[in-house]
Amino acid sequence: EVQLVESGGGLVQPGRSLKLSCAASGFTFSNYYMAWVRQAPKKGLEWVATISTSGSRTYYPDSVKGRFTISRDNAKSSLYLQMNSLKSEDTATYYCARHIAATSFDYWGQGVMVTVSS
Amino acid sequence: DIQMTQSPPSLSASLGDKVTITCQASQNINKYIAWYQQKPGKAPRLLIRYTSTLESGTPSRFSGSGSGRDYSFSISNVESEDIASYYCLQYDNLWTFGGGTKLELK
Numbered sequence: 058e059v060q061l062v063e064s065g066g067g068l069v070q071p072g073r074s075l076k077l078s079c080a081a082s083g084f085t086f087s088n089y090y091m092a093w094v095r096q097a098p099k100k101g102l103e104w105v106a107t108i109s110t111s112g113s114r115t116y117y118p119d120s121v122k123g124r125f126t127i128s129r130d131n132a133k134s135s136l137y138l139q140m141n142s143l144k145s146e147d148t149a150t151y152y153c154a155r156h157i158a159a160t161s162f163d164y165w166g167q168g169v170m171v172t173v174s175s
Numbered sequence: 176d177i178q179m180t181q182s183p184p185s186l187s188a189s190l191g192d193k194v195t196i197t198c199q200a201s202q203n204i205n206k207y208i209a210w211y212q213q214k215p216g217k218a219p220r221l222l223i224r225y226t227s228t229l230e231s232g233t234p235s236r237f238s239g240s241g242s243g244r245d246y247s248f249s250i251s252n253v254e255s256e257d258i259a260s261y262y263c264l265q266y267d268n269l270w271t272f273g274g275g276t277k278l279e280l281k
Contacts, residue, residue: 092270094219102211102219102262104270116269119176152218160266161209163230165218 059083059164061153066169069143079136079153079166086134087111090156093127093138094165095149103149106138107156121147143173177201179265181273187281188253195249196276198263203243207267210239210248214259223248255280 065077077093093105106127107116115127126139136153150170154162178201188194198208206226211219221230223239226246236251250257258280263273 101275102213102264102272104264104272107270118269157224160207161221161224161264162219163221165220168218 061166063169077138087131179273204267
């Protein structure tokens with residue numbers, strides 16, 4: 058059974074940093090592109106970052122480019138999101154998601170909440 | 176960047192109705208669109224990919240169609256378990272979600 062379990066969320070002040078983790082199991086992690094998707098409270102879904110199987114290619118929307126960094130450790134079947142210079146508008150539930158061959162997302166974690174507030 | 180305009184933002188239906196949601200892309204997305212269902216407090220669930228391919232476990236009352244810039248998603252014979260929010264996702268060029276449609280019971 059595919060499982061994705063996020064951790065590392067919490068309350069952080071504006072301008073500070075936070076690192077999210079996602080532990081994957083039930084599939085061969087190194088064979089899949091992976092992503093982070095977020096959802097602000099009572100709002101829609103927003104794609105945040107994608108990483109290739111080897112980690113050599115990463116993709117971001119303009120809203121987080123230069124502030125967020127996605128990475129992975131295939132030996133540990135783990136995905137990460139380093140978030141720097143956090144803003145109040147980054148407050149959201151962050152989901153770890155598996156890509157279907159760099160296309161849509163098929164499996165999602167349960168999400169982890171990040172609150173950016175002073 | 177590709178923008179996805181999803182409508183309507185909300186929809187009220189009776190059990191047994193047919194409902195349709197549309198997504199218009201800002202440019203041709205070559206049928207690379209998926210549809211997701213999300214219930215409160217839960218992660219999204221993939222229902223349809225590549226415009227009309229139903230995922231395993233997706234009931235046949237769900238369907239998708241379209242081409243070019245214009246796509247639609249329908250539920251025939253709405254059931255109580257279908258009450259949720261629905262999102263389109265384009266994956267032709269990076270990834271962009273539509274704004275979502277909240278389906279409620281009339």
